[in-house]
Amino acid sequence: MPELPEVETVRRGLALKMTGRRIVHAELRRQDLRRPFPPMLARTLTGARVGRLRRRGKYILVELDDNGTLLLHLGMSGRITTGDASTPHATHDHVVLTLDDGTVVRFNDARRFGLIDYTRRGDEEAHPLLAGMGPEPLVPDFDGRCLAAKLAGKMTPIKAALLDQKVVAGLGNIYVCEALYRAGLSPRRVAATVTGARAERLAAAIRAVLNEAIEAGGSSLRDYVQSDGELGYFQHRWAVYGREGEPCPGCTCAEGVRRVVQSGRSTFFCAKKQR
DNA sequence: AACAAGACCTGCATGC
DNA sequence: TGCATGCAGGTCTTGT
Structure with a gap:
């Protein structure tokens, strides 16, 4: 599913639901996708308030108010859905976030080619996953x-x-x-x-x-x-x-x-x- | 250094 | 129905 247009669509949808909200609960139903989650991820997420959601290539960058940024990649089969607590867990719901308004955000990825990482604010472009990435095709000077x-x-x-x-x-x-x-x-x-x-x-x-x-x-x-x-x-x-x-x-x-x-x-x- | 192939995973459609 | 095969929106690692 996810190339730039799909990632951008997901980013926009998530921004509407998440921006300004506080994460009150973070459930990691496994500890890795393509690679292990960063250490203490659940503790990092719990209590954090969500700021801007940006995109770089196929990555979604979620700014948190603890001076950190979450890096999300959907791989081949990654999906992020929102709902509420009434929805039961689905197979391959690997990360489940509950927000302070009751919204539940689920990262589901059957093939687990997706990825979640965490980096300090301001260091995003230097992150190994983003460093060296080519130009964004939708910026004005891409010609x-x-x-x-x-x-x-x-x-x-x-x-x-x-x-x-x-x-x-x-x-x-x-x-x-x-x-x-x-x-x-x-x-x-x-x-x-x-x-x-x-x-x-x-x-x-x-x-x-x-x-x-x-x-x-x-x-x-x-x-x-x-x-x-x-x-x-x-x-x-x-x-x-x-x-x-x-x-x-x-x-x-x-x-x-x-x-x-x-x-x-x-x-x-x-x-x-x-x- | 540049490039192609292999590996990582699961699910689905197809054909026997 | 069961089983084998091939294919899938990505990308990191390995080998030439």
């Missing part, structure tokens, strides 16, 4: 020049390069496929050859697809964190992802959308439109 600079010298396919969080923060398999399709660039193209007008097209496509997805998530996922973590309706707007064999929008090629595997991950594209 073709910025993107081309990150791709310079890379002989790997552009598909693989865009999945590297050091190149652009927050992209994942779906939105990389979609952005390359919109930009008309082959996923197999050598990354370093994406310069000039091609880089501008790709940067614009990345921004457009992410913004549209956030909007779509924002409307149908308004209550996402109260729900079962279903996708927003943007999945219905995928042009190529998950559409092997189907015709791509407005294209007359006989072959339709192709699927290939690059660095172990499925890539969906149109060989006619993408060069």
Whole structure:
């Protein structure tokens, strides 16, 4: 589920529920996800008041009033839902927070590729998980020049390069496929050859697809964190992802959308439109 | 240094 | 129905 648009949708939903609230109880139903939780996590959370919720790439940063910041990553299957105490624990609810208004926040992650860490305020960008992360694609100065600079010298396919969080923060398999399709660039193209007008097209496509997805998530996922973590309706707007064999929008090629595997991950594209 | 493959986990769809 | 297989929105580690 979680690439940048989904993480941003979750962040917005959580901010509405959590900002300004105090955590009155923190239940750790296991002590690790992808890695062990930081020591004393339950004690750190209990009694803390929640400040701003920010996002960096696919991480949600929850500021606490103890001069610390919680780092949350949803991995592949992570979900954060809110409800109240009447909801019984679900399988894979690993962390359950109760807020001072009775709201219950649950971090559920079947595959446990997610992660929770804690760092001191002001040190976030230096945290090993965030240090070296590439530019945020939705900030105003992210453009073709910025993107081309990150791709310079890379002989790997552009598909693989865009999945590297050091190149652009927050992209994942779906939105990389979609952005390359919109930009008309082959996923197999050598990354370093994406310069000039091609880089501008790709940067614009990345921004457009992410913004549209956030909007779509924002409307149908308004209550996402109260729900079962279903996708927003943007999945219905995928042009190529998950559409092997189907015709791509407005294209007359006989072959339709192709699927290939690059660095172990499925890539969906149109060989006619993408060069 | 750069890149690809492997590993980490569970759940689900598919096919026999 | 049961079982095996392959696939999944990520990324850290290992090996070439």
